[in-house]
Amino acid sequence: ETGVTQTPRHLVMGMTNKKSLKCEQHLGHNAMYWYKQSAKKPLELMFVYNFKEQTENNSVPSRFSPECPNSSHLFLHLHTLQPEDSALYLCASSQATGTGSYEQYFGPGTRLTVT
Amino acid sequence: KQEVTQIPAALSVPEGENLVLNCSFTDSAIYNLQWFRQDPGKGLTSLLLIQSSQREQTSGRLNASLDKSSGRSTLYIAASQPGDSATYLCAVSNNNDMRFGAGTRLTVKP
Numbered sequence: 001e002t003g004v005t006q007t008p009r010h011l012v013m014g015m016t017n018k019k020s021l022k023c024e025q026h027l028g029h030n031a032m033y034w035y036k037q038s039a040k041k042p043l044e045l046m047f048v049y050n051f052k053e054q055t056e057n058n059s060v061p062s063r064f065s066p067e068c069p070n071s072s073h074l075f076l077h078l079h080t081l082q083p084e085d086s087a088l089y090l091c092a093s094s095q096a097t098g099t100g101s102y103e104q105y106f107g108p109g110t111r112l113t114v115t
Numbered sequence: 116k117q118e119v120t121q122i123p124a125a126l127s128v129p130e131g132e133n134l135v136l137n138c139s140f141t142d143s144a145i146y147n148l149q150w151f152r153q154d155p156g157k158g159l160t161s162l163l164l165i166q167s168s169q170r171e172q173t174s175g176r177l178n179a180s181l182d183k184s185s186g187r188s189t190l191y192i193a194a195s196q197p198g199d200s201a202t203y204l205c206a207v208s209n210n211n212d213m214r215f216g217a218g219t220r221l222t223v224k225p
Contacts, residue, residue, distance in 0.1 A: 002160070033213075042119070043204070043215040056212065090158055103149065104206075104213065106159040 003027040004107035006091050012113045013081065021076040021110045023091030031097045032074040033104065034066060035090040043090070049074060050097045081114045088112075117142045119207055121216035128195055129224050136190040136219045138205035143183050150179050150190050151204040153218070159204065163190070195223045 004025045013019050025032065034046040048056035049068040063085075065077040074091055088109045094102040118141045128134050138148070147166050151159040163172045163179040165188070171180045178191040188205055202218040 002158070004158075006158075040217075042217045043206075045213055088156075092159075103161055103164045105161060106151075108158040109156075111156065 002105045002107065004091060004093055004105050006089075006107035006110050008110060009108065010111045010113075012115060013078070014115055015081055015083070017081075018077070018079040020078065021089055021091075021112075023074040023076075023107055025072055025074075025091075025093040025105070025107075027093055027105060029093040029095050029105075030071050031094045031102070032068060032071070033092040033094075034074065034076055035092065037088040037090060037109070039087075047076075048097060055097060078112075081112075083114050086112055086114045117145075117207060117209065117212070117214045119205060119214050119216040121203075121205060121219050123219060124217065125220040125222075127222040127224065130195060130197060132195050132223075133191070133193050134195055134221070136192070136203050136205075136221070138188040138190070138216055140186045140188075140207045140214070142207075142209070143186050145183065145207045145209050147208050148179075148181055148188050149206050149208065150177075150188075151206065153202045153204060155202075162203075192221075195221075197223045197225050199223050 007022045031050045036044045046060045047066045067075040090109045091107040092104045094104045120139045122137045149164045150162045165172050165181040176193040181188045202220045204218045206215045
């Protein structure tokens with residue numbers, strides 16, 4: 001257990017559905033991240049939040065919408081997804097971002113399949 | 116744009132062997148480098164974090180080195196065990212950006 005939990009662990013959704021992924025960290029960290037891991041590709045950083053403020057958006061399509069209501073919770077709202085969005089979505093947290101050198105702790109991931 | 120490369124892509128060794136995994140990166144202006152382990156279908160477990168000012172870190176049978184000027188890091192695993200079988204990922208961090216290599220899939224045969 002890393003102190004970062006993700007729900008659901010598995011999700012199957014149609015292209016017209018709307019769903020949300022949830023991440024919660026119990027480490028007292030101030031930064032949270034969403035990553036996408038597709039088959040045979042390196043992990044891709046999607047979004048970064050530091051003290052609830054979004055500090056990074058790596059050209060992610062608008063069908064992915066993040067929300068960070070507080071430093072312990074992070075959501076990824078999904079709508080009108082495409083089959084190529086099927087992947088493992090990983091959440092991570094760290095003490096902060098920026099000039100510090102902070103270790104990231106990862107959750108177990110949500111395996112998303114878009115049909 | 117930072118690019119991270121890991122060699123080899125896959126490695127199979129008999130139990131008890133010492134082994135080295137390699138990671139290279141193109142931009143030496145990094146804050147830190149982190150090695151992770153990932154079991155199939157699971158999240159990442161942090162193994163070692165090396166700050167940009169450090170040259171190596173050790174944890175048990177693992178030793179990671181960092182040569183920032185040449186853009187290289189190695190992960191040394193001593194006396195490998197079947198339980199070490201997993202994919203090993205390196206990642207370099209610069210401010211808000213963290214770039215991962217594609218990983219080395221390690222199999223340790225009993």
